[in-house]
Amino acid sequence: MPEPAQENPYPDTLVLGEGPEPHPQLRPVLQLIGRWHGRGSGEYPTLEHGFRYEQEITFSHDGRPFLRYESRAWLIDGSGAALRPSGREVGWWRVMPDASLEVVLAHPTGIVETYDGQVSGAGIEMATRSVSVTPRAKEVTAMRRRYTLEGGELTVVQEMEAVGQPMQHHLMARLTPRNP
Numbered sequence: 448m449p450e451p452a453q454e455n456p457y458p459d460t461l462v463l464g465e466g467p468e469p470h471p472q473l474r475p476v477l478q479l480i481g482r483w484h485g486r487g488s489g490e491y492p493t494l495e496h497g498f499r500y501e502q503e504i505t506f507s508h509d510g511r512p513f514l515r516y517e518s519r520a521w522l523i524d525g526s527g528a529a530l531r532p533s534g535r536e537v538g539w540w541r542v543m544p545d546a547s548l549e550v551v552l553a554h555p556t557g558i559v560e561t562y563d564g565q566v567s568g569a570g571i572e573m574a575t576r577s578v579s580v581t582p583r584a585k586e587v588t589a590m591r592r593r594y595t596l597e598g599g600e601l602t603v604v605q606e607m608e609a610v611g612q613p614m615q616h617h618l619m620a621r622l623t624p625r626n627p
């Protein structure tokens with residue numbers, strides 16, 4: 448006899464005040480929980496042109512001291528019309544009692560990053576401890592990210608050491624909350 452179907456008793460939530468109580472260790476990152484949306488631009492010396500993109504990020508939790516993270520981005524033209532899907536990543540942000548962070552991210556392009564980070568005031572800084580790539584992935588050797596929350600706006604800046612280039616700017620986006 449199959450077991451009766453049961454709802455998962457431990458759902459994730461994107462909304463503060465709904466679902467499980469956030470774990471007290473999440474206090475320094477509570478304001479991130481939810482859905483963010485906005486625009487950014489990017490460049491890298493190996494690329495002939497810079498590019499513009501739109502990005503959606505979600506942070507949710509299930510009551511334990513980590514966030515579930517997902518980001519999707521798509522390229523846009525000068526008028527804001529969607530051109531094609533671009534960077535996508537999913538992962539976990541573990542928040543330690545001293546407000547340090549351990550982050551694991553996986554990309555559909557065959558890249559897995561682990562980060563060491565720290566929350567301080569309105570900002571989160573993180574740098575890779577390791578980057579692993581599958582045999583046919585692009586060569587990425589290190590990344591740095593800064594997330595800054597000010598005046599209700601989340602700014603995301605990413606620097607990258609990849610394809611033989613030294614660490615330098617790749618991406619910058621400004622996001623605002625979007626209702627789930």
Ligand code: HEM
Pocket residue numbers: 489491493494498500502520521522533534535554558560585586587590607609610617618
């Ligand atoms: C918002 C997220 C991102 C967007 C919109 C984005 C966009 C782009 C674009 C448009 C290119 C040019 C190639 C192409 O047209 O696809 C590119 C190249 C590249 N990106 Fe990103 N990217 C993002 C995140 C990342 C991340 C997180 C990494 C590393 C983990 C990364 C690593 C690279 C690499 C290695 C290249 C190739 C450079 C080369 O071969 O010349 N990107 N990116």
